[in-house]
Amino acid sequence: MSTVATTDSPPHHGAKSPKSKSPKTRPTQRPPSSRILLRPRLFLIVVVTLVFVVVLLVQGYVNAVGKAGTGHPAGAYDRVPDAIRNGGSMIDATHSPARSYAVPAKTVALTFDDGPDPQWTPQILATLRKYHVHATFFAVGARVLKDPGLVQQAHADGNEIGIHTFSHPDLTQLSPADRQDQLSRTQLAIAGATGTTSALLRPPYSSSASALDNDDWSVVQDVGRHGYLTVLTDRDSLDWERPGVSKIIRNATPDNTDGAIILMHDAGGDRSETVQALNKLIPALQSRGYAFRTVTEALAAATGVSVADEKKRTDAPASAVDHWRGWGLSLAARIADGIVATLLVLLGIVGVLVVIRLVLMMIIAWRHARKRHRPGWNWGPPTTDPVSVIVPAYNEKEGIAQTLQSLAASAHPEIEVIVIDDGSTDGTAQIARALALPDVRVVSIPNGGKANALNHGLELARHDLVVMLDGDTVFEAATIGRLIRPFADPKVGAVAGNVKVANRARMVARWQHVEYVIGFNIDRRMYDVLQCMPTVPGACGAFRRSALVEVGGMSDDTLAEDTDLTMALCRAGWQVVYEETARGWTEAPTSVGQLWRQRYRWSYGTMQAMWKHRRAIVERGASGRFGRLGLLGLALFQVVLPVFAPLIDILAVDGLVFFNPVTTAVGWVAMLALQFVGAILAFRLDREKFGPLWALPLQQFVYRQLMYAIIIQSIVTALAGTRLRWHKLRRFGAAVAPSSTR
Structure with missing residues (x-):
């Protein structure tokens, strides 16, 4: 061929x-x-x-909340003044020497940590309104950004908002700069939600004044220099362990006529037992003649200063700039959450x-x-x-x-x-x-x-x-x-x-x-x-x-x-x-x-x-x-x-x-x-x-x-x-x- x-x-x-x-x-x-x-x-x-990377960063920034834990192991306490370890649960280290204040007798301050939570915070607020009681909510800044309306409602009801950091870390493990970053971000979130700032701080994983060690005391002094009052606990309900309603009530009830700051939680897990316990604890203490106060009101009673004067530092109006910055950050966080949630479904x-x-x-x-x-x-x-x-x-x-x-x-x-x-x-x-x-x-x-x-x-x-x-x-x-x-x-x-x-x-x-x-x-x-x-x-x-x-x-x-x-x-x-x-x-x-x-x-x-x-x-x-x-x-x-x-x-x-x-x-x-x-x-x-x-x-x-x-x-x-x-x-x-x- x-x-x-x-x-x-x-x-x-x-x-x-x-x-x-x-x-x-x-x-x-x-x-x-x-x-x-x-x-x-x-x-x-x-x-x-x-844009998508920014959305994820915002969403991660808001949702990176630390898990429940026990904090750092207890250490030496030789640098903690005896007056502080043996004193009350409200510590003012804004001046030297630091002073602590105890809640007056026949007075309790209900406090709730780790919120807000879209399921449990509304139920707790409804219970407080039912009994005409005000409380103090130590909020996590990241969660405030996600649900600012809950914090706004709590504040509008007459409750006060305290700071529980932005992402719930152990403050003793952070540098002073990182601590202030945690607090300032939370302040911004609260300012966006309520138009106010707060000087009340409860460090995550803290308990009573008697449990303070040298590391804890260093944190108390550090935040005090920045104008924060540290609020610890007199009675821990241990509701986060879900021990049963009766056990929660026993843990939270003060001895005799003692005054107390009572620790509970409105987020972080199933809080149905907490809600049930409140419906029994509040009327029981009221029947014994106890008065329910916010932390600021209890502090005013302990110091002899008027409530109005104490609120000037614990619940002060935020600047317009901070309010709108916080509002914008909250809006961005919710948009990011919505986008990511939609994407996750898809x-x-x-x-x-x-x-x-x-x-x-x-x-x-x-x-x-x-x-x-x-x-x-x-x-x-x-x-x-x-x-x-x-x-x-x-x-x-x-x-x-x-x-x-x-x-x-x-x-x-x-x-x-x-x-x-x-x-x-x-x-x-x-x-x-x-x-x-x-x-x-x-x-x-x-x-x-x-x-x-x-x-x-x-x-x-x-x-x-x-x-x-x-x-x-x-x-x-x-x-x-x-x-x-x-x-x-x-x-x-x-x-x-x-x-x-x-x-x-x-x-x-x-x-x-x-x-x-x-x-x-x-x-x-x-x-x-x-x-x-x-x-x-x-x-x-x-x-x-x-x-x-x-x-x-x-x-x-x-x-x-x-x-x-x-x-x-x-x-x-x-x-x-x-x-x-x-x-x-x-x-x-x-x-x-x-x-x-x-x-x-x-x-x-x-x-x-x-x-x-x-x-x-x-x-x-x-x-x-x-x-x-x-x-x-x-x-x-x-x-x-x-x-x-x-x-x-x-x-x-x-x-x-x-x-x-x-x-x-x-x-x-x-x-x-x-x-x-x-x-x-x-x-x-x-x-x-x-x-x-x-x-x-x-x-x-x-x-x-x-x-x-x-x-x-x-x-x-x-x-x-x-x-x-x-x-x-x-x-x-x-x-x-x-x-x-x-």
Whole structure:
């Protein structure tokens, strides 16, 4: 057989040809210095990311409240004055020497720590109103920001608000600067809620004056220098232990006629016993003649100063600036809480869907593989029909020789190879002609894009079975025969081959190898079973010519012409299947920049194709089946999920920093483990070595985020109505099929 090398060739007469597309000039490759991202889109992505990060920081800032504990172990107390350790529970260290004051006899001051709480604080306030009693609420600043209305209501009812720090830390473990930060942030929160400031402080994990040690005393002196009165406890109800209503009442009841500051809690857990105990304790003490006072009122009674004068420092008006700053911070905190809560619900739904999909995919893929290997199963009689192979080539000098040589070594009995040189400027056509391979035609046309080149090849093709591969792809000797085998079934209109990454040495390419194996051997098996294959890869695919003619051939409406064509075939009722044994070896990008360009085009082109075929969702028959299974699946898992997926990782980091790191880490590892199981199954089905899977965990931190960023940029580009330019990738001729598989 002779070699045919032409500069032009008329269409093959006697065969109906698909509609010819008008040439569109493919832009030349951008210089390396040109930007991949347009500035407006980059700006939008950066702004949205920063806003979300700020939201998480605000939300974490507000919700990072310390858990219940016991504080630091008791230490030496030799520097604590005896008058303080043996004195009352109200300590004024604003002047030297410090003085302590005890609550007068027959007087109690109810105090509530750790609030406000949206469930329990309103019930406690209602109980206080019921018995016409006022109390002092030592509030946690972070919780005030979340529920400022509760603090405002408590203050409006005549109760007073004290400070219990911003995030409930042990103040003895903080530096003086950090202590003041805790107090000033809480002051700001209270100012925003009530328009007042407070000089009353109860340190977390504190108890009675007799329990003060040197570290505690250092804190009391430090906060005193900043104008704070330290309020400790005479009677601890221990309601946080939930010992029962009777026990709480006994713990809180003063001995004889002693006065007391009683410690209870309105947050931090189930406070139903506290509410029940109050309804019994208050009337019981009232019947014994006890007067209920706020801490300020009890202090005034102990010092002989008027209540009004004491309130000038314990409940002073806040400045307008502090009030609005606190109000704004509270609003920001509630907005952040609302956004994060909504996202958590959405991510929970998405997470469940992802897990269900992954499990179903693994089950379907396993069943698909078992069916394909079942004895007696086949597509029908062996197909030995002649095949036309079309190779569109645009500046493929590095790999065109390997591609054509692999086709010349094909074991299929009769093939013709048509190389469409699409206006190459690097000598691609000359290299192809110089090989002088039999049954290879090289046709040079003006640059018009890949779809136009493929359509030109179809016009020249002499056979009904058509195989398409890129100019950087290498076939094994058995690939063409295996690729056309499913055409024994007349309902099959296209066959997707198994694209393999040939150059796996560098990490970026190795990640793509893992992705290709998982994608082809899990995703495509599922699509095959569900009969909704969205893409026959341009690197390794076969088509029935009559099917191509029916849908009008290749279209240049999108940048993903292979996806566009496959969707059209599915909508037309043709069956599109996957043949995993038909392998094509391709050269994957080895740099992040090249990978970005390739995937950006794929992602954007896929979205274009989805939008073009959107009517399939509401149509009937084969088109409707593809629309509701294929298109909706792509929309959910290829568009919506990647938009939310980075948020999952950011929320995971947020959880590690601000919440429970163990729970967060366990959840993340569980998800990774499930993905690892899917990867092992995919590698086993494809008979690949498991070695590259060591890169999978690292892939979650780098490669996956890169893919999500590309999806997000594609969405922004699509919403902006911008038509993306074609990006030609740099090749090195690294696509080589392993000799053992030839």
